[in-house]
Amino acid sequence: MLDRRRLLAIGAGAAVAGGTAAVVAARGTAEPVAGKTPPGHGHGGGHGLAKNARMSPVAAATPFAVRMPVPPVLAPVRRTAEADEYEISVKNADVNVLPGMTTAAITFNGQFVAPTIRARSGRPVKIRYTNRLDHGATVHVHGAHVSADNDGYPMDLIAPGASRTFTYPNSQPGATLWYHDHTHHWEAEHVYKGMHGFYLIDGPDEYGLNLPSGAYDVPILIRDAHFDDKGGLILDVERPEARSTFLANGKPQPYFPVARRKYRFRLLNASIHRIFELDLGGAEMVQIGSDGGLLPEPVKVTKLTLAPGERAEVVVDFAKHALGSKLTLSEPSGPVVRFDVEREAVDPSRVPARLRPLPPLPSPVRTREFKLAVAPSMMAYAINDLEWDPNRVDAVIKEGTSEIWRIYNADTVDSPFGGIDHNFHVHLVQFRVLDRDGKPPAPGEEGWKDTVLVRPGESVRIQATFKGSPGKYVYHCHLQEHSVAGMMGQLEITP
Ligand SMILES: [Cu+2]
Incomplete structure (x- = not known):
């Protein structure tokens, strides 16, 4: 059994080294397994909530008492020949989530679910983010095909009080993307407290299908x-x-x-x-x-x-x-x-038998292996036994080439902590799932993916083609409580 106190101490050190959180909350994780305790880890919990919170009574809402809103679509501040331009503030806000109560949230534009960005394939969007928090933050559009300096790299933060404009070319088919915080050590807390919203791309591949709209x-x-x-x-x-x-x-x-x-x-x-x-x-x-x-x-x-x-x-x-x-x-x-x-209501919409053909996969130039697991020697969540290090590039990839990645979850049910789920997300690309434990993917996994669940002991092969400008992009577990604790690596696209 690993020593949880040691793990917490290491986690605290990591967060301080990251220059983010002053207070570090400890953690265990996930699915409780009888007789086993999964690892805790450092966490950018700036508010030191965990200890006191455990003793607090819990507010429970009556189900079905309130109507579900639809997040409003944000209007651009400007439309130019080049792009639709938006402005978004990252800020603390008091919001209403539970009836009659106020919730302190960290938001985009003061909304607990951020305003929706509605983009079109081929039409660029520029968003000027202003950081009104008292610490650095950054924003990632999840699933977007963007250049590295517009991707919200976890260590490249927008300083408090500063603004930065990110450009999204939307050079990809229609899709339901989303935007969220990606500040290393803070991403779990920021997203949990409200830095999440939709970024929808409408594409010509959908025009004429007559889906509900x-x-x-x-x-x-x-x-x-x-x-x-x-x-x-x-x-x-x-x-x-x-x-x-x-x-x-x-x-x-x-x-x-x-x-x-x-x-x-x-x-x-x-x-x-x-x-x-x-x-x-x-x-x-x-x-x-x-x-x-x-x-x-x-x-x-x-x-x-x-x-x-x-x-x-x-x-x-x-x-x-x-x-x-x-x-x-x-x-x-x-x-x-x-x-x-x-x-x-009348309903002229339909679901056609064919939606969008998948192009044939190009020939892969190589295969890489990614083991997702707790690394007991470091007491950290790790990929290939290494925790996140911004000074290390884990995969150098020639621009335009296609690779097969085998992702293996080694946190099996008989590991020291019992089975732990992981969820692998790669920036820059949409990939295809080739197989899961050697078996074809489920029909719902046959399309373009950017995030894939890898259950304890499972092995999933994906294929991605890395088109894009040179630079560094991260890949990580999207259980953000794992990525804050080290389960993140980076690839570098080279010319
Ligand atoms: Cu994970």
């Missing part, structure tokens, strides 16, 4: 949360399972009135740790998209696994349900959002 195309950011009795967010890194209040678009287990017709829901799991196992009470959902946009063809599902950072787009046809029906999107430990079928 407009008011019937609804992004839903789902996540878990743990509140104290005054509505404050508790980040107790030792008890992620205490985050038992599920939020949909920033409201606790809300309801959402729908018409008897098809809806397109863009589901995003923005939790920092929880893997959602979703179902709609046995009702059919038709999955049409994943991280990188449309699947080759629709896939009928009744269950959907969504790990942190992943997206799934589903079409639900409420015409199959009577007026007055209530369908609840749930996971085994509770409801997430309830859809109340309240009115009739």
